[in-house]
Amino acid sequence: MRWIWIALLLVLPGCATVAAPGTGALSADGPQDTSRTIRIMGADFPYTDATVAAFEQQHPDIKVEYVKGAISFEQGSVQTLLRSGSGPDLLLVNSGPGRVGMLAKAGLIWPLDEVFATNGLAGRFQPEVVKQTKASTGKIYEIVEGLDVFQVYYNKKIFAAHGIDVPRDWQGFLGTCQKLKDAGVKPLLAGARDNFAGGWLLGALVQASAGRQKMSQIINGSGSFADPDVVRGGQMLSDLIAKGCLDGGQAAALDGGQAQAAFWKGGGAMTVVPQGSMADARHDGIDVSQYGAFPMPPVDAGQEALPTAGLALSWVVNKSTKSRSAVVEWLRWLASPEYLKLTAAKGRTLVPAQVVPPGTVLDPAVQDGLEKVAKGTGFNPSVYLPDAAKEAWYQAVQGLLTRRTTPEHAMQGVQDKMGAGR
Structure with missing residues (x-):
């Protein structure tokens, strides 16, 4: 599956000298233009x-x-x-x-x-x-x-078999999870060992809690990850684990590709992935007609449900x-x-x-x-955070999945690195 990122250190053939500082922007007539x-x-x-x-x-x-x-x-x-x-x-x-x-x-x-x-x-x-x-x-x-645009992808056949409609708000989403769990179906699959998919999931939850405007302010530096609405997004992840909607330990142990493969094989009802996962599955010959997508439902009444993107x-x-x-x-x-x-x-x-x-x-x-x-979409924080804050964001995901940290502590850690990075 796509974006199973691996570490790769490769020195290509040929050699080049490092350009001296101040040689100007890249241009067709710049210095050291010696190779075609x-x-x-x-x-x-x-x-x-x-x-x-x-x-x-x-x-x-x-x-x-x-x-x-x-x-x-x-x-x-x-x-x-x-x-x-x-x-x-x-x-x-x-x-x-x-x-x-x-x-x-x-x-x-x-x-x-x-x-x-x-x-x-x-x-x-x-x-x-x-x-x-x-x-x-x-x-x-x-x-x-x-x-990439991130939504909740769901198995239409599983939803139909248990009389479940697409949830429109957060309480409806929790209710959907409970129905699936009671029926012996894994409600939500995730694979966060390689961090990417964990960031997608937490980003979708934070967006559903805080909304686009507040997340835009936070990404641009005028807001805070310690904001109660953002902390609530972290609490939503903890609630999914506590209510049995998501197996946090399993999510921390699997990488994104493994979780996606299980989802396309019918191993769970929902997962948070980008559009490329569906497109890849189609190209791989999987019958994707049985799958649909919806943005993570918002918490507050009147708030628009938006996918995240980056x-x-x-x-x-x-x-x-x-x-x-x-x-x-x-x-x-x-x-x-x-x-x-x-x-x-x-x-x-x-x-x-x-x-x-x-x-x-x-x-x-x-x-x-x-x-x-x-x-219009919300923001996938993994893309827009400076390096140190991005690492703190991934640490927050891992800590919440394994219950080693609280939502307040996790989001404060991101904000601390955000402030230091600026």
């Missing part, structure tokens, strides 16, 4: 080979060496690659201040404002996406490959690249309507960050995610 080969490291999408082939056909003077593999910030392999002096020219990495922002502040990647300005790229991306990429540093350091993966440029003009051409390709249409036709599972051209046919789950983004 682009060395890329990134995930192996269903469309990767097709996009590389199409690019090389359009640019016969540029050769692309694409090494496929997921890269883990948490294990330090991205930073090691970029500091090695012999890393790839471009990397496809997890988005957000806790990842890309960290690389930018360390001076390991190039700012792309000049590339955006001189090539008119900003107009090809959703304005909110461009705004979010500049939020932590004031500059653009990434080209977003796509977004930038998923982004392309960044190694500051020591010797292939600047060729890299610019690749970035232009990533932002082109042709690239988006090709990826959509070849199995795109991420919600596009680009403005979608008319006539582009997306996977139904991806299309649903795109429509949710257009209407």
